[in-house]
Amino acid sequence: MLRYIYADELNRFPKLRDTMFADRAEQFRHRLNWKVAVDDAGHERDEYDAINPLYVIWQRADGGHGGSMRFLPTTGQTMVNDHFTDLTDGVSIRHPLVWECTRFCVGARAEPRVAAALMLGGLEVGLGFHLSDAVGVFDARMVRIYRRLGWEPTVLGASGAGRDAISVGLWAYHADLRPGLLRRAGVSAELSRLWFDRAFGAPQVLAAAV
């Protein structure tokens, strides 16, 4: 199932939290060979995990992490603006309707639909909070995955070559992306809405509540 969890709520889900940071170490340090810090517990965390980002997480039936991504508003501190403006023509991207999405991670043993489910979660965040775009950093391997999922970013710039290339891209939010992602994730529209509402509250009739 999809979970939407701010960092300060992660402690309520210790298994999910620990397996997420362990899977991130596995993907970014060991598979992609990025220069990321891994702590003694084998967890990959950075300074952006410390400023209360919003995670979109695919939780497996056993309670562990299947895949995840991390959102931050571009009006505050972001990785793209701090470290990757050489890939954005020097432009630091700041806008209330653009959030940064980083650390797209899929567990090594995850089923194929997990990537689609994560993209669906990313779309629900954008549509639910009225965003125009997401900006993110991704590795060359992801290009094929985004294409297969039917939601390709506009690439602002890339560094490195071949498998080692790192790019900054923009994803535009459109409601018409939803049916395709629901289908590829194998999730109904009702279930996706339920997961979102469970995290952010379902609309209630206020007059009746008092």
Added chain:
Amino acid sequence: MQQTATLDELQGHIVGLRDVFDVEHLVYHSVNSTGQQYAALTYSPDWVERYLEQDYARVDPVVQGCYRRFHPVDWRRLDWTGKASREFMGEARDAGVGDQGFSVPIRGPSGQFALFTVSDRRSDDQWETYTETHVRDLILAAHFVNQKALEIERGSDEAAFQKLSPREVDALTLLAMGYSRGQAAESLSISEHTLRVYIESARFKLGAMNTTHAVARGLTLGLLVV
């Protein structure tokens, strides 16, 4: 709003925005990294006094639901089921706050946090329609007000426009010269999607509500030479 020089004036603009958005009340509240607070709002002084005296921030579901968050919140999605929350809401309603509300938490630079809220007495159906129509304008206005407040606090808008990159200046300059977005994108060898985000981003950094305004401000500040 561009000429806002003091926080007192900001208060005047809060009242103006309330009328523009056609809502019962509008509230802006900022806390910076050193804990300094500032509020500009349209609630009655009695309600503000009562709220502070009772320290209602402890039970106010809006504060509880927005603190350390950055997604906008329709009040109907908050948890009002607790006894203290229900009593608080009853009192707020009697004070003219209204049943409906929409709040935008803002995460600004250096640990600054602000909350921008509109509240109203519309019915659920009317509010649904209202928010569907105005939600993006509300989010942008929230950040616009926050930028003005930060500028006032800094005493200058200099820091904001120094962050424009040559690429953003080029993009705005081409629009100021009358290029269409398509022509501007082609001239800069970037996609229209990229151009749109660069322009929006520059607009935001200039504290401009629209592109025309951004171009005007860029010209005034001497950033653009046409």
